[in-house]
Amino acid sequence: MLTSSDDLSRFCASVFASMARHDQRRWGEVYVRGLVEVPGRKSVRRISESLLGRRADQSLQQFVNQSSWDWHPVRERIAHEVSAALAPRALVVEEVVLPKSGRSSVGVAQQFSQTLGRVLNCQLGLVVMAAGPVGVAPINWRLLLPRSWDADHDRRSRSRVPCHVRYRSRWHHLLDTLDEMTVDWRAKPLPVVVDASRSSSAVALIRGLESRGLRYVVRVSCSTPLVRLAAGELVTVGERLARAGDSQGPAQHWRDNRAAGSRYSTVLLPDSAATCRARGVGFPHRTRRVMVEWGAEPNNVESAWITNVESVRSSDVFELLALWSQASRGLQRLGEQSGLRHFEGRSFRGWHHHVTLVSAAHAYELLGRLHGDGGGCAVSNRAAANKVESLQ
Secondary structure, three states, rough: OOOOOOOHHHHHHHHHOOOOOOOHHHHHHHHHHHHHHHHOOOOHHHHHHHHHHOHHHHHHHHHHHHOOOOOHHHHHHHHHEEEEEEOOEEEEEEEEEEEEOOOOOOOOOEEEEOOOOOOEEEEEEEEEEEEEOOEEEEEEEEOOHHHHOOOHHHHHHHHOOOOOOOOOOHHHHHHHHHHHHHHHHHOOOOOOOOEEEOOOOEEEEEEEEEEHOOOEEEOOOOOEEEEEEOOOOEEEHHHHHHHHHHHHOOOOOOOOOOOOOOOEEEEEEEOOOHHHHOOOOOOOOOEEEEEEHHHHHHHOEEEEEEEOOOOOOOHHHHHHHHHHHHHHHHHHHHHHHHHHHOOOOOOHHHHHHHHHHHHHHHHHHHHHHOOOOOOHHHHHHHHHHHHHHHHH
């Protein structure tokens, strides 16, 4: 039975304050409580029966799939609460893959997952996660609508996809998400860490990040094009690494949870603003480098990351790569433990409502671990917030 005095109730009152109606705030708390407390699959029926002792799944389904509440201010509030306690050092961007058996759920299609490296029937999305040394939290989302849905009027109508929502590249979605956070939310700009190694548009992504004045660490493939400084010759990252020779920086060792240790070196990238403008390729003029992770075999590139993070300590970039690994593992736990994969609705609005409520549930649990007292009371108590700041 729900109470109005516990920590989770106070937390929900804070993050759902933008909801216009009392019943919306109440059902929001029921759903989040279910994501937190109900073991196993977190279906609407199991949540309603476990928490309310009666069948209320129709009302809960209506709240998630049809109710008119706006998810944008809820996400903004979650981001504010998380950032105040987490002190994030990066925004890690991950692909969200939600396998589906049918074809009616919003955005479902046979499509290529860059994370899995294969085609499957699924929904694809992007999540932006605030990442710090003590935890990660999802704070913003985008559903990647496949191009095939643009002209499928029947499925669009049944899934209630707004007329203005059309196919856009994932990097357009990402840049739009970052704009929302830095402009609308007035969030502090943080380095963006993203894996674009299976994308043919990594250059466009980096140009978009740089045009916004953002720092970044972007994983790229060895076929990513660059412009050589001397003659304007178009070369790839792999060719640049092969030609680096003795200009390669000294090898450095960095340990993370994936392996006993990794060997890295730094290669400065050639740059020519005039050449870039003339050829219409490459990046805007700015200092950048490649952090190369070398494999066990000689000259075998395990991974390559282009970054414009300027620091006297290479360990700063290593720390961002460690946060990327941490966020990837956190997203897996989100799908397994926080109900991300358990959404049963089919609507566009329902998808965004569900992932927002998953963010709320995860934020509550994270804040509880950070404060050691349940979390909800801490985020609404200024003295507790000051305590967190004093520990950082």
